[in-house]
Amino acid sequence: MNANIIDRIAHNNRLRHINPKLKVFFALSMLLITVFSKSVIVPLIIALIMIVLTVFVAKVPLRIYLPLLLAPLGFGVITVILMGIIYSGGKELLSIKIFNFTISIYSYGVNLGLLVFSRMLGGIACTLFLALTTPMTELFYILRDLKLPSTFVDIAMMMYRYIFLLLEEMIRITNAQNTRLGYKDLKTTYKSLGTLGAILFIRAWDRGEKAFITMSCRGYNGDLKLIKKIESPAIKYILLIVIVDILLIALSYLTGDFKVIT
Amino acid sequence: MHIMEGYLPPMWCAIWYILSGIVVGYGIIKINKLLKEMPEVKPLLAVAGAYMFVLSSLKLPSVTGSCSHPCGNGLSAVLFGVAITAVLATIVLLFQALLLAHGGLTTLGANIFSMGVMGPLAGVIVWKLLRGKVSSTIAVMLAAIASDWMTYVTTAIQLTLAFPGDDPVKTLITFLSIFAVTQIPLAIAEGLLTAIIWDKIKELRPDLLLKLGVIDESEVPHYTQVMETGGAE
Incomplete structure (x- = not known):
């Protein structure tokens, strides 16, 4: 079962003992930057960072990680093709004649499709990082x-x-x-x-x-009591993450006009 | 089917979060009210939610040879109502995002709105309309079909609103023809399965359904009435 695999890895990986608040803050800030970015560059960088962190630092086995990443991306490829067909505008890149129908692919649609695809890649990599390195039990405390x-x-x-x-x-x-x-x-x-x-x-x-x-x-009256508390992470790590975030936000502004196909 | 992580632009993420947040908030208030009278509500809703999660991991063969999974939101809507279903769906979707890598965190709001609000709403409307007129099994089947199908129609509308293109109507028709039309056999499959499940529960443990107040005592005579079997006095 998939649920079992992800849960087991979340409890046994090399990043397990990093403060969970830090991991949540890092993953969510990256996720937000990915969603807000206007070009394909920043989401792809974030995806790369997240994949490297999950596979090489947390040592999540590739044969488990790849299917998790690729299954949603298969859907993403279909989306890109569909968007290329549905949305017209810009230059006509390609037109195929099937019987009497002409199917044309326009640059606007392809660009939009690629942007959405890169955001999906970045977003899925961020969520997988969070899911595979942080056990649910710690997320409940947060x-x-x-x-x-x-x-x-x-x-x-x-x-x-x-x-x-x-x-x-x-x-x-x-x-x-x-x-x-x-x-x-x-x-x-x-x-x-x-x-x-x-x-x-x-x-x-x-x-x-x-x-x-x-x-x-055991004395339950409608409310569960928890004793354990998760301490806040050290300031220097938070600052480090904020600096990385600011760099990525700046980069996403600089590359805002970048288009894969002009 | 869930909208994937990163698919929606930020504005729509926020809008769907706010819209479903209202319903989920109302559901939590409702649960809190119930909790004062019956503290057993919490563990019972927890197992109901776990059941929804497990049900959604079943592979359901469909007429066209494709496979789908039941949403379970129709059954839950009939049993618990829309607001509480929305709360359960929120947790189930959160777990699906983090334990199965289905759906996502930024698109959580949109997914709650389609699966936890609009689908159950359609299911409950169908259930309320048919209640008492036909047998509860048929009513549940139609409610499950309606809620499954409505979930997909809402998804198609959400996808259109996110990227309307030049001609929103044309885009909507494209998405509807992809999702709503291909979903009809799958919705019917879910309806059939829900009906079989319902029938079986009614046969084995009608007391659960009676306690939730979803069926009438007259529907389960073998359970509520003393059988005249004779025998030694």
Whole structure:
């Protein structure tokens, strides 16, 4: 399961012991710069930084990292082609005649497509950096420090726990159904999936009720208490990140007019 | 399908964040109110959200041979209503972005709006309209179809608004024909699956559905009425 792989790597990587607040600040500031940039150069630089950090510094195995990065990018390539066809304007680069239809690709659309593609690459690299180096459990503390409603954070924390329990249960039920030829054709597949969904719902609900009883035994009254706190990172690291951010913002202003195809 | 990280320009990221933020905020207020009377709401909503996440990782074969995954937002909307579904969808989408690398953080607002607000809204409207007129299984099936399909229509509109091009109407039609039309068989597949799940829950544990107040006691006579089986007194 993908969820298991990412979670396991988040707990075992070379950047695991860096202050999580620092990692969140770094990844989110880079993400914002990526989204705000107007040319392809800055997002590509950010993507490069993030990929190098994730693969060579955090030592995330390439055979796990590449599929995660490439799957959304396949969608990105389709977007670029579509945008080239949909949006007209600028020079006509290419026109193909299929029967009576003429499909033309214009420079405006291609430029827009490439910009969106580079932003997606940069953005996905930033999110993957955050996802692969910071465990969710530490993110919950940060969400709580950000003064998000405690109801929201509590439900998220418990949900995180139950996701893995339910996934395990799902895999077990699926295997049991598979050994009984539960997925041999379309009709049985639907029947099996329906049973699987219903049983999972019932088991999940029972688990929730049991969890409430267990929590009540330990004095739960509608609010979860956490004792651990995450300390703030040293000022010098924050300053370093801010300087990198400012450099990238300046670069994105300087290269604002850059177009791949003029 | 989620809008990918970095796809939307900053202005639209902010607009969708604000719009879905209002609904999610309302949902949190609603949960807090419920929590005062029933503290068990928190663990129960947590497992419901985990269930949504797990359901979305199922591979659903479709008529055309393609594969899709159920959204689960229709079922959740019927069970919990729009506002609470929006809160659950927010957490599920956050986890999908960080645990599965689906969707993204900047586009989270837009994805919540399509999957947590508009889809469930369509589902609930269909459910309310049909309730009592047809059996709950058929109503749930149609609600799931409506909410799945509405999710994709909203996505198409969001993509158009982000990059309208010269002729917004033409762009909208292009995106709608890509998303909304290809989604029809997938929506029907999700509807069928939801109906099977619903039927099974109704058969095995009708007490859960009765407790949530989504079905009538008359629908599950084998559970609510004492069977006259005879036997020794």
